[in-house]
Amino acid sequence: MTRALYLVLGLGFTALGVAGAFLPLLPTTVFLILAAACFARSSPRLEGWILNHKQFGPLVRDWRAHGAIPKRAKVLACTGMAAGFAIFFLSVHPGLWLGLGVAAALGLCAAFVVSRPSAPQ
Structure with a gap:
């Protein structure tokens, strides 16, 4: 099972x-x-x-x-998160706390990605 x-x-x-x-x-x-x-x-x-x-x-x-995460993948991941937040923010027009919450969650995800060792490309 x-x-x-x-x-x-x-x-x-x-x-x-x-x-x-x-x-x-x-x-x-x-x-x-x-x-x-x-x-x-x-x-x-x-x-x-x-x-x-x-x-x-x-x-x-x-x-x-x-x-490890390759540097290029780190850049693409962080760019994607920033773009996703921008699309969310501009299309949904969230309240202050929701906007800050989503920004904080994405910021923590980006910090994790950046903190990983860089793999060779």
Whole structure:
């Protein structure tokens, strides 16, 4: 039962990761890291597929080995968060506290991304 749950979660995270490759504000790598973790507990074949993927495999392997994120990915992630906040702020016109809350949450996420070691590109 647990293995099946991890498989379903892994497939869902993979679908989100694939969607993120085409949608600008949806992250790809984070979902593929989660998918690989789920597949490690459910499907070694699918885990191997992600780890050996030409585009995303090196990012997932760097994360597993060193908790590292390439500098380019850091810049893109922080830019995406800033753009997402700008779109949110300009389209929703949130109240002061909601705007500050979202800004704080995104700021903490950006700080985490920046704080990770830089992987070679």
